[in-house]
Amino acid sequence: xxxxxxxxxxxxxxxxxxxxxxxxxxxxxxxxxxxxxxxxxxxxxxxxxxxxxxxxxxxxxxxxxxxxxxxxxxxxxxxxxxxxxxxxxxxxxxxxxxxxxxxxxxxxxxxxxxxxxxxxxxxxxxxxxxxxxxxxxxxxxxxxxxxxxxxxxxxxxxxxxxxxxxxxxxxxxxxxxxxxxxxxxxxxxxxxxxxxxxxxxxxxxxxxxxxxxxxxxxxxxxxxxxxxxxxxxxxxxxxxxxxxxxxxxxxxxxxxxxxxxxxxxxxxxxxxxxxxxxxxxxxxxxxxxxxxxxxxxxxxxxxxxxxxxxxxxxxxxxxxxxxxxxxxxxxxxxxxxxxxxxxxxxxxxxxxxxxxxxxxxxxxxxxxxxxxxxxxxxxxxxxxxxxxxxxxxxxxxxxxxxxxxxxxxxxxxxxx
Numbered sequence: 001x002x003x004x005x006x007x008x009x010x011x012x013x014x015x016x017x018x019x020x021x022x023x024x025x026x027x028x029x030x031x032x033x034x035x036x037x038x039x040x041x042x043x044x045x046x047x048x049x050x051x052x053x054x055x056x057x058x059x060x061x062x063x064x065x066x067x068x069x070x071x072x073x074x075x076x077x078x079x080x081x082x083x084x085x086x087x088x089x090x091x092x093x094x095x096x097x098x099x100x101x102x103x104x105x106x107x108x109x110x111x112x113x114x115x116x117x118x119x120x121x122x123x124x125x126x127x128x129x130x131x132x133x134x135x136x137x138x139x140x141x142x143x144x145x146x147x148x149x150x151x152x153x154x155x156x157x158x159x160x161x162x163x164x165x166x167x168x169x170x171x172x173x174x175x176x177x178x179x180x181x182x183x184x185x186x187x188x189x190x191x192x193x194x195x196x197x198x199x200x201x202x203x204x205x206x207x208x209x210x211x212x213x214x215x216x217x218x219x220x221x222x223x224x225x226x227x228x229x230x231x232x233x234x235x236x237x238x239x240x241x242x243x244x245x246x247x248x249x250x251x252x253x254x255x256x257x258x259x260x261x262x263x264x265x266x267x268x269x270x271x272x273x274x275x276x277x278x279x280x281x282x283x284x285x286x287x288x289x290x291x292x293x294x295x296x297x298x299x300x301x302x303x304x305x306x307x308x309x310x311x312x313x314x315x316x317x318x319x320x321x322x323x324x325x326x327x328x329x330x331x332x333x334x335x336x337x338x339x340x341x342x343x344x345x346x347x348x349x350x351x352x353x354x355x356x357x358x359x360x361x362x363x364x365x366x367x368x369x370x371x372x373x374x375x376x377x378x379x380x381x382x383x384x385x386x387x388x389x390x391x392x393x394x395x396x397x398x399x400x401x402x403x404x405x406x407x408x409x410x411x412x413x414x415x416x
């Protein structure tokens with residue numbers, strides 16, 4: 001089936017266009033396509049120039065998402081998604097590989113005439129959340145899960161309010177959720193992304209299939225003890241708030257190991273007060289992030305951490321309080337599309353591997369409202385991302401484009 005594509009598909013062109021975009025919108029420190037900036041808008045304009053060579057309709061919706069539509073014989077739509085925005089000083093592949101690989105697939109499909117279903121390429125706005133601290137803006141507005149009031153109070157480090165920045169790029173906060181109509185005929189969604197982690201490289205595999213995105217539990221844990229002089233307070237008389245945080249930070253490793261199946265726990269920061277070397281710590285605020293693909297096991301991670309915190313509080317004669325900062329359920333991708341993705345990768349690379357995604361992606365917003373979704377991962381060297389050191393072998397990039405192309409054909413046949 002897929003061998004007929006090789007004449008029209010040019011995966012090497014994707015590599016060259018990635019380099020072209022890097023030269024246009026990056027500098028010595030890396031990619032600078034932060035959303036709602038002139039450099040991001042320049043990247044969008046460059047992309048529209050590429051799309052102008054195809055028989056597609058290009059629009060920007062109410063949330064700032066850019067859509068290219070290749071009409072098919074059916075109104076049912078297969079979406080290929082990505083994001084051209086980057087973090088400051090970012091890598092040359094994160095996000096834009098998704099869009100440019102989708103562009104190449106769209107070229108191949110268009111060259112063969114009218115497809116059996118409508119094919120759409122979407123460049124989601126502000127996946128990274130780099131300027132205002134809120135990620136998945138465009139895709140969550142389109143899915144209907146975004147509360148515009150959450151954005152109203154956000155400001156960047158220069159004091160610019162988010163509604164003003166949006167307006168400068170033609171987006172009105174109050175109308176963002178109207179973009180949901182773009183998903184009216186969506187029947188399946190595909191996304192290719194660099195892994196951003198070390199799993200595939202460790203297995204010496206170029207490509208993998210993503211099972212879904214982790215659920216997340218994020219909490220602030222406040223430990224309360226008693227400030228006391230560091231020189232005159234005996235060790236056995238101290239009520240040291242930091243001791244509870246330290247014990248929990250180490251216990252989290254054991255909790256993740258016990259629960260198993262790839263779950264992770266991170267003590268991402270501890271702020272101590274009074275925070276001077278001559279005082280026992282009175283208050284320690286600890287940030288905890290826990291992730292798992294299983295809702296049941298995510299609950300187990302949280303429950304065991306809470307139980308351990310109570311135990312450590314008793315041991316240290318201190319108090320502990322928990323405050324939930326954020327929670328999202330695990331999002332599982334479509335079994336049939338996973339099987340198609342697996343087969344496509346095996347045809348291209350010989351072997352495949354199924355793995356969860358720790359980071360969230362726009363695909364999660366699409367999947368959570370019931371649209372069948374799957375992602376492909378391509379190996380990241382040293383597991384690095386969100387840095388100018390981010391890299392993937394060019395051979396693997398070419399293979400990822402070919403795998404996405406084969407998956408697209410399978411998905412279109414499945415939908416038709």
